[in-house]
Amino acid sequence: MARAATRYACQQCGAAYAKWSGRCEACGAWNSLIEEAPRSAPPRGLDPGGGRALGFVGLTGPSRLPPRRQTGIAELDRVCGGGLVPGSAVLVGGDPGIGKSTLLLQAAAAIAAGADRPQAVAYVTGEEAIDQVRLRALRLGVADAPVLLAAASNVRDILASIDRPDAPELVVVDSIQTMYLDTLDSAPGTVSQVRGAAQELIRAAKRRGFIVVLVGHVTKEGVIAGPRVLEHMVDTVLYFEGERSHRFRILRAVKNRFGPTDEIGVFEMSEGGLVEVSNPSALFLAGRQDHASNADLEGTPVAGAAVFAGIEGTRPLLVEIQALVAPSVLGTPRRAVVGWDGTRLAMITAVLDARCGLSLGANDIYLNIAGGLRIAEPAADLAVAAALLSAYGETTIPEDTVVFGEIALSGEIRPVGHTEARLKEAEKLGFAEAWIPPPRGRKGAAPSRLTSVAIGHLGDLVTRLSPQRAGRRRERIGALP
Numbered sequence: 001m002a003r004a005a006t007r008y009a010c011q012q013c014g015a016a017y018a019k020w021s022g023r024c025e026a027c028g029a030w031n032s033l034i035e036e037a038p039r040s041a042p043p044r045g046l047d048p049g050g051g052r053a054l055g056f057v058g059l060t061g062p063s064r065l066p067p068r069r070q071t072g073i074a075e076l077d078r079v080c081g082g083g084l085v086p087g088s089a090v091l092v093g094g095d096p097g098i099g100k101s102t103l104l105l106q107a108a109a110a111i112a113a114g115a116d117r118p119q120a121v122a123y124v125t126g127e128e129a130i131d132q133v134r135l136r137a138l139r140l141g142v143a144d145a146p147v148l149l150a151a152a153s154n155v156r157d158i159l160a161s162i163d164r165p166d167a168p169e170l171v172v173v174d175s176i177q178t179m180y181l182d183t184l185d186s187a188p189g190t191v192s193q194v195r196g197a198a199q200e201l202i203r204a205a206k207r208r209g210f211i212v213v214l215v216g217h218v219t220k221e222g223v224i225a226g227p228r229v230l231e232h233m234v235d236t237v238l239y240f241e242g243e244r245s246h247r248f249r250i251l252r253a254v255k256n257r258f259g260p261t262d263e264i265g266v267f268e269m270s271e272g273g274l275v276e277v278s279n280p281s282a283l284f285l286a287g288r289q290d291h292a293s294n295a296d297l298e299g300t301p302v303a304g305a306a307v308f309a310g311i312e313g314t315r316p317l318l319v320e321i322q323a324l325v326a327p328s329v330l331g332t333p334r335r336a337v338v339g340w341d342g343t344r345l346a347m348i349t350a351v352l353d354a355r356c357g358l359s360l361g362a363n364d365i366y367l368n369i370a371g372g373l374r375i376a377e378p379a380a381d382l383a384v385a386a387a388l389l390s391a392y393g394e395t396t397i398p399e400d401t402v403v404f405g406e407i408a409l410s411g412e413i414r415p416v417g418h419t420e421a422r423l424k425e426a427e428k429l430g431f432a433e434a435w436i437p438p439p440r441g442r443k444g445a446a447p448s449r450l451t452s453v454a455i456g457h458l459g460d461l462v463t464r465l466s467p468q469r470a471g472r473r474r475e476r477i478g479a480l481p
């Protein structure tokens with residue numbers, strides 16, 4: 001009889017089955033079902049007579065904003081909506097080696113240093129040895145911060161140390177995949193262990209009012225390893241992303257019960273740890289300015305580069321969009337996109353084809369957002385089109401020009417939000433001209449020292465960026481076998 005009670009849980013999505021199979025029917029993952037100990041049966045047939053009636057209240061009434069615990073790292077505080085909320089659970093996800101442990105050790109040290117009592121911050125590592133963490137602390141220059149450090153992975157031991165009246169204010173658990181409950185049979189890292197361990201830690205955090213930060217690894221597919229369930233259990237989910245070969249790291253809130261989810265925090269990985277970047281536009285355009293100041297190259301802006309004035313959360317952010325268009329030698333031309341949506345690129349080339357008679361179809365197209373940033377705004381459409389046209393026609397966009405606007409399927413350029421903020425940031429960074437959608441309605445152009453060039457239709461942009469040279473190039477492309 002006991003055999004019938006075992007169940008198989010998918011390590012990707014958490015779906016449970018009575019029988020093993022090679023493929024999870026719920027999420028389609030292969031080889032992801034693992035045998036787990038049965039969960040105790042839920043109570044059946046509740047008797048409502050035994051319950052206590054709820055005291056319903058109206059939607060308005062006295063309510064308090066949650067108090068916040070500032071970490072001392074402004075970029076992290078902003079992403080969390082103004083600081084961490086006591087009694088809440090935060091999940092920090094990211095690729096291995098991206099800097100999660102570094103960021104959290106820095107935050108832990110900063111909070112501990114600013115706390116008004118000793119033993120306010122605990123850092124529990126299940127991945128590294130004490131010496132490794134100490135070495136990192138030394139490197140970060142925070143070795144003398146009063147952080148309680150422990151290497152442990154048994155949740156029972158951890159709870160014995162933190163689930164008490166004098167609990168710390170912040171507990172960092174690095175990582176949740178290494179934690180286990182000795183009441184469960186399955187191995188650490190499996191869905192039931194991760195879920196069980198997180199549940200116990202979060203429950204203790206709510207009961208004692210401390211902040212628990214769980215570190216979670218991200219799988220190849222880009223989800224926090226195995227259990228999506230973890231994302232539902234915590235109050236805030238932050239992703240730490242970036243290209244490992246780049247210096248920039250971006251902290252993004254993807255879920256936040258206590259704040260907005262479109263904020264990003266920008267950091268730079270340096271010898272001494274993560275450094276906040278309070279003016280990211282300057283950083284993302286840094287390579288460009290180096291180029292402009294290079295005496296040999298001065299006065300020769302590159303074809304295929306456009307500066308996009310974007311908005312990330314509440315903050316304007318200027319980035320360079322780079323395109324390369326080359327005649328293809330393959331039957332199916334290549335399309336390679338880094339940092340942007342490939343489908344959106346296909347849409348723009350289709351609009352260029354259908355509305356402007358410009359066929360990019362037979363060319364290989366490479367598109368890159370400089371600095372390893374990932375852009376999701378449709379407002380980048382016009383800048384992408386400008387970079388493509390500039391690359392295609394070997395024409396250059398003036399170096400002091402920013403571009404933004406959304407492209408409709410008709411080829412019209414649609415206005416986008418936050419025009420003023422975008423222009424202001426561009427002005428601050430020394431740009432002189434902006435190619436933007438024509439203002440709609442009675443609202444006149446925002447006062448700005450930038451020269452605004454209204455691009456009403458994609459055709460206007462094509463005219464602007466297709467000099468005689470483009471014709472020559474097309475002949476050359478046409479002449480290829």
Ligand code: TYD
Nearest residue numbers: 096097098099100101102269270271272273
């Ligand atoms: P780490 O925080 O261990 O990553 P994670 O916890 O996400 O796996 O970061 C490791 C990387 O960061 C490693 O490749 C070295 C680099 N690093 C620096 O460049 N400077 C530093 O001061 C530190 C501590 C790490």
Ligand code: MG
Nearest residue numbers: 100101127174
């Ligand atoms: Mg780590």
